[in-house]
Amino acid sequence: MSEGNQSSVTEFILTGFPGLHPEYYGLVSAVLFVVYLITVIANVAILFLFATNRSLRKPMYYIILNLTVCDLLFSTTTLPKIISRYWFKLMSISFLSCFVQMYLVHYFGSVNSFILFLMAFDRYLAICHPLRYSNVLKNSTILILSFTAWVVAIAAPLMMAIRAYPLPYCASNIINHCYCDHIGITILACTDRTPYALPAFVTAMITLLGPLAFIIFSYCSILIAVSKIADLQNCFKSLSTCSTQLIIISLYYLPRCLVYFTSYAGIRFSADVRIVVIMFYSLGPPMINPLIYCLRTKEMRECLWKQFYRRIMPQKGQVLTIS
Template sequence: MSTGNVSYIKDFVIVGFPGLHPRYYGFVSAVLFFIYVCTMVGNAVFFTLLIISKSLQKPVYYFLLNLAVCDVLFSTTTLPKIISRYWFHDGSISFLGCFVQMFSVHYFGTVSSYVLALMAIDRYAAICYPLRYHTIMTDRNVFILSCVAWVWSCAVPLMLVIRAYPLPFCAENTIAQCYCDHFSITSLACTDKTLYTFPALVSALIVLLGSLTIIVFSYSAIIVAVLRISSAKGTLKTFSTCSPQLIIIALFFLPRCLNYLFTNIGIKFSNDLRVVIVMLYSLLPPMINPLIYCLRTEEVKKILRRLLQNKQIGVPLQLP
């Protein structure tokens, strides 16, 4: 049913990688399924360790719990649909379902950015104010900050959905992306897109650059403090601990900012390259966050070794 040039779309079709040859569908779906399994298993291990070990029940790991929950929900929102697109040749998604996915994608991405900022503040307090750390980062304060991050994150995604949902859409219903996001949906609308894309760009950059500013300030202060008080060996150890986290932060924030800017200021690059970039910064952090933030830490490695040793000799599980 249509009126003029406008059609009432009942569903969208997720294309994924536009230029991908059908012979590679099986390989791509297997890679995406592997990423999804790794994300689920890695975060499940962290959830289990946090529950059974009292020594991990401290502020930094509570923030990591928020990040892990967010990573699991984000991956579950996006990956099953694109896997089915290549595995079962089913890329269709309902009109309402597409907007629900759009909200979820931007919501969990916003929560992640805020949680990363809170984790940077936690490290700043621990290293720069060690004597006051336990009075600053109490369980109550961590709970309040976490709740604020989850509640406040609703604002921008909800605004994007409310403004995009009533748009008139043309007959074209193919989403040139691996999931429904604001840019992919609004680009199909039969109206002036500037009124919708520019406010979305400003909102996204405020969220990303605001969180990134806090992170840069926190880690800069940490580096200055460590250089002042630590020996060369201590400084090297601190940098080796922080560098993987900074890599993840850079992988999360910088490609997002560049993608939003390039997309909205008219810099052209192929759809396939854009989709690859989006998938890299969307899927790699959730997969490797458990390894970088949890399984690399000495405290978690000791608990894992104790678990494996107890299992081998049949000793009942007793963790501090």
Template structure:
């Protein structure tokens, strides 16, 4: 029985990233192209938001601080996960060293945790703005929002570190195949040649706390938001509030519901087709970062005006420094 001692003599040196076990090799190029397209759109869209926030002072407001934090998290998650998936299917680069795989696992769960906390903060911001509009400017200042987001990032690093350190000390003597498109806790810990029940339980409890505590507050806040919106006298005001909340709720459902299903199946030991499981995980992991800039940001009138103004200034500067033809 393993007693907690790290037996490095028999530890495997690298993992094989299997990806989709049922995917035919003829479709590898297509899958790589799709993931590459998703990565480019995600990074460009979220980076554009970050650059706009930095260069447009009128966007330095609590709501946009949340969007900035979400954009940075989405860029981080996509950059950690997608390049290796693309390399796996485009260049048949299946191997990852032991330490690189664990580093990826830690960062994957870190950025996933950040997103959960940020969605809770976003619900708090909407709750205060709609339910307490007069107190909102006093309570939800830029400094307050910056502190909330900083705390979310700190806790997001601490939570995955707890089970990552424990998982790292487990003996891994084979097999070394990761049936996933990136290294995550479930795929890694099942490779340990020791009882990983305690590690699985700890990770499940932490995951449920990370998911359910923000989700409970989100549900609570949106119930109050709905009641507050129904009391708005203006039909235009009601429609605007409902429109903002509906798009946010769609992303929240896409983020939380599939995650809860996968975690419950994992801890209960229920069977789910591997390819279907991987598809579900990739969907809830990659789709929200892809559409977040368009749903939260580029639909916002203020951001669209700021982008138009910024590009107009850049264009005028370029024309002003152009050499005069002789």
């Protein structure tokens, strides 16, 4: 009999935050709903700014556009289900839906990592090789690289899902998480998960640490290049162009590295603390990133102000006409 025919589990139960008392379910669902609403509105606003302002049709903003789409899709993959878990007490998720969610969670995470790699590459060329920047990073080049990132990211999560799906799930169906992920699912399999967990872990580390290694290299190179600038004002100006990307990259990588390395070092947290940290680095950046773009990027601030100015001025003109 194949392993796939041994599974008796037809659905999984998402615990969410295991230690949360039922009286706080309404509050948690409301907070998560607000987070999702802000995330959708903020990211859609960025997409609208990009669509309506030709001044943003530059390599750096194409990268931000890709990151915005990825953040929006990731939040839509994870948040509605956990909101319904607390709002409507819909704790179960079908067997197939759980694997689809697992695939999408890891897929969008991989895409995010590759896009951050492109973001660092953009700043590296702009500061360390400014004369070659316009020739190397054209809009067409960024579109090709971005498309490649979305395509290349398909393989590893798909391999993880295909290898995990046929495993025999015949015991507990409770996933101690807010959404389905590879570890949360495969740990429930009634078989030795080492042959499946090790390749998945290595793949995740390559996807995470590969781009991170280049990001660290690029920003070290930027610091060295900037330190050679005699003019202090130009030095700060060069560094300020990297500040937005550094904040975004830090929000994505630092909490993830903390979770992975503490787990490797044998440092154990309670299930609630671990899930809160994971939810922070999973759902925080998609909500915060648009705010960072608009506050830290001059052209986006100007485009946002123009849109606001266009909405306000006609109303003022109507008031003056009536009076």
